[in-house]
Amino acid sequence: MPTHLSNILKKSKQLFDSFFESYTKELFSPKTRITDACMYSLSAGGKRIRPIFVINSFFNPEDLLKESDHKKHKSVYLASLAVECIHTYSLIHDDLPAMDNDDTRRGLPTCHIQFDEATAILAGDTLNSLSFYLLSLLDSKDPNTIRDSIQILHQGAGIRGMILGQMEDIEEEKNPSYKDLESKLTSIHEKKTGALIEASFRLGNRLRPDWKEREAVLSSYAKEIGLLFQITDDILDVEGNLQELGKTPGKDAKAGKLTYPGLYGMNTAKKLRDESVEKAITLVSALPSLNNEFFLGLPKYIAERKN
Template sequence: MDIKQYLNHRCQEVEQALDQLLPPIEGPLAGHVEAMRYSLLAGGKRIRPILCLAAAEALPTDSRPLLPVAAALECIHTYSLIHDDLPAMDDDDLRRGNPTCHKKFGEAAAILAGDGLLSFAFELLARPLATKNISAGEQLHLIGNIAAAIGPMGMVGGQVLDIEAEGRQIELEQLQQIHRCKTGALITVAVQSGAIGGGADRRQYEALTSYGEQIGLAFQIVDDLLNVTGDSTTLGKAAGSDAARGKATYPALLGLEATRRQADEAVAGAITALNGFGEEAEPLRELARYIAARRK
């Protein structure tokens, strides 16, 4: 299959859903909504929502009723980027090739834009889903999974550990914990959400969870590599920022070659996890290969 064509098609679906679901820029809160839309609709790979849709496809089932869930995952991801870019955090000026939200609208507006996106995501997740594959109890399970993945034991906790590790020597096990929480948890729960929404049985759910865990690891390892080997124009954000801030990364701990091997092993593990699925899971397999080969 042509993974670039698949990603382009899915990205257009997600972009359209985001544009339609978000409030319009009007009324007394027009400035706030503009800041939310500025960061959310500034482009990006949309990997997390696409993973959600592709996981449902793999079962196989119609993934279109899960577009609000996919959109919610992207809202959460974008909220995390807005807050990560703030001066108190990573202090970045560029995101997706554009000025970061706080550079465009100011720090207070950026914080509130992130808060707005996070809250709106759960509004989307709580709406009735137009699918026969999911009960109210399963939808609650889906929402609970996402809340846990982005909370103190997940993405937020990973950010805390990442900040605390700056300028310090840490062990590989500690680095893996940071990345499992900071990056891997949201990617894994995106796949799990597609599994739940697609009516996965226990075996399918466990296999897709394993796939999500491995692909989340691969994604962060490649991110670490690109921060060393990429350039700011291609990445759309500052290259070399990890080293400048003394961040714990795979290249800093293992070197470039060993880091590349770690990424390849994670991708191979992700593809192996899909052995029980048919050709409907081919987009997931190709996504794993794409993540390993990406340049931005």
């Protein structure tokens, strides 16, 4: 990974984690069993990749590396935390016995194992509703910013986005169609994984004054990143190990899930991954404000990750 991209990712995560630690102290006070469960899952580690997408869709790299005051750009961090809350809620629910029934997440016991199933369900519900509350606090001179941001997150996480992708995934697992599997696989992962990733990029961009001129290209790029992220995830589920992944590998094949290696074979899956990297780079190369170290370096970083 290029040194400058490494610095950008490190700085982005530091900024988010600093805001997260200070803001959640008040947000989850007083302490209760449900706040403990929420914080357990939110603080369990993870790469904070979706908040990083929000942050870097707002800042130019040179401005990001100088950023030090959360108060000046608080809305960016609120949007980042909203996305992380939605993502964490989805992981809590995804791990439940009725869903993927997993007992390890980010190298730790899953929420329903650490607490209990009812508490995990309520913790997920809490984080889901909390994310939209956080967006209601955005500060902008544009009166439509809050409305648009709530709609963007709903599109990514709601009934036409992540939720529908989860439903299609469950239906395919229980009742395999054996018809047009390529389209079914694309449909599942565009929604289940890609929709929230796209929303993360769009949320950060929406807070910029020049958001309109960047939105179309950035949305196309984000869709490609979502695809790339899922192909890489599917490959890692086959080739990864528990220590690196932080979750149980090989579960997709055992559950009969539709995956890129399962449908195309590993060699073709890796070829599709590499083609996705090039497509993403080509998309942002044409727009000056997106032609920078973060957007150009991110695809290779995602393709080469180990967890």
